[in-house]
Each structure stands twice: as C-alpha cells, then as structure tokens.
Amino acid sequence: MGALFTTDGRELVVAIPERGVDPAWLARPLAELGLHSVRPLRTVRVQSPAGWRWGTPDAAFFARLLRELETPGQKIMLEGLPQQLAQLLALARGAAPALAAESAPRADVAERIGLQTLRVADDLRAFLALLGEVVMLLPRFFTGRAKMRRAELVEVLAESSSRALAIVAVVNVLMGAILAFVGAVQLKAFGAGIYVANLVGIASVRELTPILVAIVLAGRTGASFAARIATMQGNEEVDALTTLGVSPAEFLVLPRVVALGLLMPLLYIYGVACALAGGMLVAMPILDLSMTAYAAQTQHAIGGAHFVIGALKALLFGGLVALIGCHHGLRAARSAAGVGAATTAAVVNSIIGVIALDAVFAVCANALKV
Amino acid sequence: MSMISLEDVEIGYDARPVQSGIRADIRRGEIFAVVGDSGSGKSTLLRTMIGLMPAQGGRIVFHGPSSFGVLFQNGALWTSMTVLENVMLPMDLQGELPRVARPALARFKLALVGLADAEERYPASLSGGMRKRAALARALALDPSVLFLDEPSAGLDPLASRRLDELVLSLRDGLGITVVLVTHELDSLYRIADRMMFLDGEVHRPVALGAPAELARSASSAKVRDFLSRAAP
Numbered sequence: 372m373g374a375l376f377t378t379d380g381r382e383l384v385v386a387i388p389e390r391g392v393d394p395a396w397l398a399r400p401l402a403e404l405g406l407h408s409v410r411p412l413r414t415v416r417v418q419s420p421a422g423w424r425w426g427t428p429d430a431a432f433f434a435r436l437l438r439e440l441e442t443p444g445q446k447i448m449l450e451g452l453p454q455q456l457a458q459l460l461a462l463a464r465g466a467a468p469a470l471a472a473e474s475a476p477r478a479d480v481a482e483r484i485g486l487q488t489l490r491v492a493d494d495l496r497a498f499l500a501l502l503g504e505v506v507m508l509l510p511r512f513f514t515g516r517a518k519m520r521r522a523e524l525v526e527v528l529a530e531s532s533s534r535a536l537a538i539v540a541v542v543n544v545l546m547g548a549i550l551a552f553v554g555a556v557q558l559k560a561f562g563a564g565i566y567v568a569n570l571v572g573i574a575s576v577r578e579l580t581p582i583l584v585a586i587v588l589a590g591r592t593g594a595s596f597a598a599r600i601a602t603m604q605g606n607e608e609v610d611a612l613t614t615l616g617v618s619p620a621e622f623l624v625l626p627r628v629v630a631l632g633l634l635m636p637l638l639y640i641y642g643v644a645c646a647l648a649g650g651m652l653v654a655m656p657i658l659d660l661s662m663t664a665y666a667a668q669t670q671h672a673i674g675g676a677h678f679v680i681g682a683l684k685a686l687l688f689g690g691l692v693a694l695i696g697c698h699h700g701l702r703a704a705r706s707a708a709g710v711g712a713a714t715t716a717a718v719v720n721s722i723i724g725v726i727a728l729d730a731v732f733a734v735c736a737n738a739l740k741v
Numbered sequence: 742m743s744m745i746s747l748e749d750v751e752i753g754y755d756a757r758p759v760q761s762g763i764r765a766d767i768r769r770g771e772i773f774a775v776v777g778d779s780g781s782g783k784s785t786l787l788r789t790m791i792g793l794m795p796a797q798g799g800r801i802v803f804h805g806p807s808s809f810g811v812l813f814q815n816g817a818l819w820t821s822m823t824v825l826e827n828v829m830l831p832m833d834l835q836g837e838l839p840r841v842a843r844p845a846l847a848r849f850k851l852a853l854v855g856l857a858d859a860e861e862r863y864p865a866s867l868s869g870g871m872r873k874r875a876a877l878a879r880a881l882a883l884d885p886s887v888l889f890l891d892e893p894s895a896g897l898d899p900l901a902s903r904r905l906d907e908l909v910l911s912l913r914d915g916l917g918i919t920v921v922l923v924t925h926e927l928d929s930l931y932r933i934a935d936r937m938m939f940l941d942g943e944v945h946r947p948v949a950l951g952a953p954a955e956l957a958r959s960a961s962s963a964k965v966r967d968f969l970s971r972a973a974p
Contacts, residue, residue: 518834526821607817614791614811615831
C-alpha cells in the first residue's frame with residue numbers, strides 16, 4: 372500500500388488506491404494506516420483514481436476519518452469526492468450521534484456483574500410481589516369471587532393432566548426400574564435383596580417422583596405458560612386486561628397456579644404407582660421375588676409420613692412451576708426473541724427452584740425428624 | 742367543556758423523559774389526535790393516559806365520572822376466545838350487567854362495527870380490518886365516555902383505514918363519546934380529527950395544538966407545517 376495520507380499545512384490529502392477503500396481499514400486505527408497525530412485540519416482533499424467505483428465502505432471510511440479528526444466546533448471541509456458519495460456521507464454524518472452511541476465502550480466486567488445483580492434482584496422482587504399477590508388472591512378463588520374465566524381453568528387442567536400422563540408414566544417407570552437395578556446388584560451381595568422394595572418405595576415416594584413430575588411439568592406446562600403469557604404480552608392482550616381494571620395475576624396467573632398445584636398431587640400419586648411398578652418389574656425376575664412379597668415389603672417400608680411429605684412437595688412444586696412460568700411470561704420483552712427467552716428462563720428457573728425447595732424440605736424434615 | 746386535562750405532564754421510561762410540558766384540555770365529544778414523529782412518545786402518552794405507565798411529572802385529570810375503552814395498535818384481541826367472547830369478557834369482568842343481557846349487548850356492539858356475522862369466529866381467522874373492528878367493539882363494550890385509539894390505521898389498506906375512520910366518526914356522533922387518537926396517518930387526521938397536538942421528538946415537547954387545517958397554514962413550527970403539508974387538508 373502506497374502512502375494513503377499526506378499533510379500539507381492544514382490540509383490532509385487522502386490518496387485512494389486503485390481498488391478503492393479496503394473494508395478492513397474500518398477496523399484498523401488510523402495510525403496503522405499511516406496517519407499519526409496531525410494539527411487541527413481545515414480541509415481533507417481526496418485524490419481518487421480514474422474510474423473509481425466507490426461503495427459504502429468508502430463512505431464509512433470517510434465518515435470515520437472525519438469523526439476522528441474533527442474537534443468540537445471545528446468542522447472539516449471535504450473536497451474531491453464524487454457528488455453522490457458526498458451526499459451519502461452527509462446523510463451518515465447527520466446521524467452521527469447514533470453512530471457514536473453504538474460505538475460507546477462496553478461496560479467492563481465489574482459493571483456488567485453489578486448490572487446483572489441489579490437485574491436479578493429486580494426480578495426476584497417482582498417474583499416475590501407476584502407470589503404475595505397470588506397468595507392474597509387464593510381466598511377469592513376458593514370462594515368463587517376471582518375474576519377469571521372458568522374455560523381458562525379447564526383448559527389448563529386438561530393441558531396439564533391427561534396430556535401429561537404418558538410422559539409422567541414413562542419417566543417414573545424408568546426411574547423405578549433403574550433404582551431397582553442398582554439396588555438389586557448391591558443389596559443381593561449382602562443377602563438383603565428384598566430391601567430393594569424399601570429403596571424404590573422410599574426414594575420414589577419421598578424424593579424422586581415429586582421432583583421428576585415437577586421437572587416434566589416445568590418443561591411442558593411451565594414453558595407453555597411462559598410462552599403463552601409472553602405472546603399475550605407482545606400482543607398487548609395483557610394491557611387490554613389491565614385497562615379493564617383486572618389484575619393479570621388474578622386473571623392469568625391464579626388459575627394456572629391453582630390448577631397445577633391441585634393437579635400435581637394427583638400426578639404424583641400416579642407417578643408413584645408407575646415408579647413402584649417399574650421397580651417391581653425389574654426386581655422380581657432379578658431377585659426371584661414373588662409379587663406378593665415385593666408388595667408387602669413396599670407396604671411395610673412406606674409410612675404415611677413419606678406420602679404426606681411427597682404429596683406436600685408435589686403441591687408446592689406444582690404451584691412454584693406455574694408461578695415461575697407465569698412470572699417470566701409477564702416479564703417478557705415484547706418481541707419474538709422475548710418469548711423464547713421467557714420460555715428458557717421459565718424452564719431453567721423452575722428446575723432450580725424445585726431443587727432448592729426440595730433442599731428446604733430436606734432440612735425441615737431433618738429438623739422435625741420425619 | 743373539558744373532559745381530560747393534561748397539566749404539565751411529563752412522560753418517559755425509567756426517569757428518562759420522552760416528552761415534557763404537555764398541556765392540553767381535551768373537550769367532551771371531540772376527536773383529539775396526538776401526532777408526532779417516530780419515537781416522539783405518542784403511544785407512551787396514550788399508555789400514560791390510560792394508566793399503563795406512571796406519569797413522570799404533572800397530572801392527568803379526568804373531569805366528572807368517566808370510563809374509557811382502548812383500541813390497541815394490534816387489536817390485542819384475546820386469541821383463545823371467539824369475537825363474541827372477546828366483547829363479552831369486559832362485561833363479565835365488570836359484573837354489573839345482568840348475565841342474560843350480555844350476549845345481546847355484545848352482539849349489538851358487533852353489529853355497530855359491522856361484524857354481526859363474525860361472532861363465532863376466532864381472531865386468527867379475521868382480516869386485519871376485521872380484527873381492528875372487533876377490538877373496537879370490545880373497547881365499546883362498557884359504553885365508555887372516552888375512547889383511546891392507538892394507531893388504528895396501522896397495518897390496514899387505505900380502504901379499510903377509511904372505513905375505520907368513518908366508523909369512528911359515526912360512533913362519536915352517535916354515542917357522543919370523546920376520542921383520543923394516536924396516529925401518523927395524515928389522511929386520517931384531516932378526515933376525523935377536530936384538534937391535534939404535535940409532539941416533537943427532537944425538542945421533547947409539544948410544539949403545536951389546534952385544528953389540523955389551521956396548523957397546516959399557520960403553525961409556528963416549520964416542522965409541523967412541513968408534516969401537515971404532505972397531504973391536502
């Protein structure tokens with residue numbers, strides 16, 4: 372590359388090479404291109420090659436050159452440009468504040484961590500506010516005074532119940548079978564094979580079935596709640612409700628939370644039955660046990676407390692999954708990307724929330740010795 | 742007689758003002774248009790007036806008992822409900838009308854907007870113009886005294902846009918309601934607006950208030966005259 376820049380007093384001469392401006396120059400500092408510090412300029416004169424077929428990279432290059440060379444209150448004259456290119460450049464320079472804003476330096480790591488922390492705190496505050504609002508609205512629901520559509524509740528119940536049965540069954544049967552496999556191999560070595568029934572029974576009733584059903588519903592129903600409400604948000608349907616004096620929490624969130632909260636214990640019982648069946652199907656042939664012996668051992672192992680804890684977990688997990696899904700739907704940005712982000716956040720945060728709540732249950736149960 | 746007073750209102754997001762110094766008295770029964778360049782805060786002002794956003798400053802006063810209906814830019818019909826159910830829902834939620842009267846009243850509102858034969862259809866099966874009219878019927882469901890219209894012509898062909906304008910005029914004349922209209926459609930503005938306010942997105946304040954034809958001739962802001970001169974009054 373020959374000399375691109377030469378200075379003559381307060382005039383800078385830019386000699387455009389035969390092939391025009393290389394787009395790569397737009398990303399290189401001017402010093403690398405041969406332009407070191409210069410005195411304040413009055414004119415930039417362009418020497419263009421014959422038959423120069425300029426394009427937008429040329430215009431972008433000159434716009435950037437002028438932006439970097441001009442000082443406040445000191446405009447530089449640009450001479451020697453084809454008329455159309457000069458017009459294009461004038462158009463771009465008219466939007467200079469926007470261009471400058473785009474190239475503003477990115478926030479550093481500490482600033483980004485700080486902003487993200489504030490966002491998370493704001494999100495958590497909004498979630499707790501929604502939780503509080505829904506809890507306050509529960510009496511209105513159970514006394515039939517809540518402002519909501521019955522059809523909406525029925526639709527949610529149908530969507531979350533019968534259509535989820537197959538996947539809940541598959542997951543729980545497999546989970547019971549896996550537990551039985553692992554348990555049988557280990558316990559058989561100690562001559563305690565029959566205790567596989569205890570392992571499968573207690574683990575599924577108390578811990579795994581509530582979590583698995585909640586995770587299935589988080590991926591299926593919670594995600595659909597988030598997507599549905601986020602889409603409504605984008606279409607201003609939520610605003611339309613608000614202008615009627617109806618709280619979205621009451622009309623949209625409450626029926627979903629109640630529906631999932633009530634359905635989860637039922638799905639839990641169904642899931643436990645599937646898990647026990649899965650365990651039994653594997654344990655019987657491996658350990659040469661009769662169905663009666665396995666069932667009796669299971670019955671002996673599972674106390675009422677385990678069931679109560681499991682069912683209570685299921686109820687709360689259901690409400691939590693619905694609440695998180697609705698929360699992310701209501702907080703979604705009003706765009707297609709916003710719907711996707713809300714759905715992802717709903718699934719991820721539901722799973723985290725369910726596991727965290729399960730940990731709280733474990734601590735409480737340990738403290739209460741149940 | 743004044744219906745709504747905007748008293749030195751400031752609007753914006755997160756303490757970032759978009760417009761300030763908004764002052765206007767919207768008269769009972771008039772069609773009042775809010776006009777301005779893109780991003781000047783027209784829809785933000787409307788959202789603030791209907792309570793979806795807090796005003797950053799000043800006051801918005803509704804004089805006397807008043808209720809309002811809103812036609813959102815995209816119609817905002819509830820997609821899981823039929824057109825009739827959409828119009829009935831505000832009545833169901835308000836709960837003041839006898840239950841048995843609601844379907845007949847909803848059908849009447851649909852007939853007003855020319856959608857009597859579409860009551861069982863879902864929003865997804867309607868054309869853009871029909872969706873807007875259905876949304877207008879829903880906005881009228883509770884007999885509002887003020888109707889807020891956010892870009893009613895957006896996404897409509899000129900014919901559908903003209904029909905909607907005529908409908909708004911007829912509704913104003915027939916029902917005596919006040920209409921606050923956000924628009925950037927000049928034809929629509931000249932056709933139906935009694936007065937307009939121009940929000941300037943560069944100086945972040947209103948720069949003109951008056952009848953469109955009058956402002957086209959004598960607005961002090963060249964930008965307003967230029968904007969209004971792009972279509973014949």
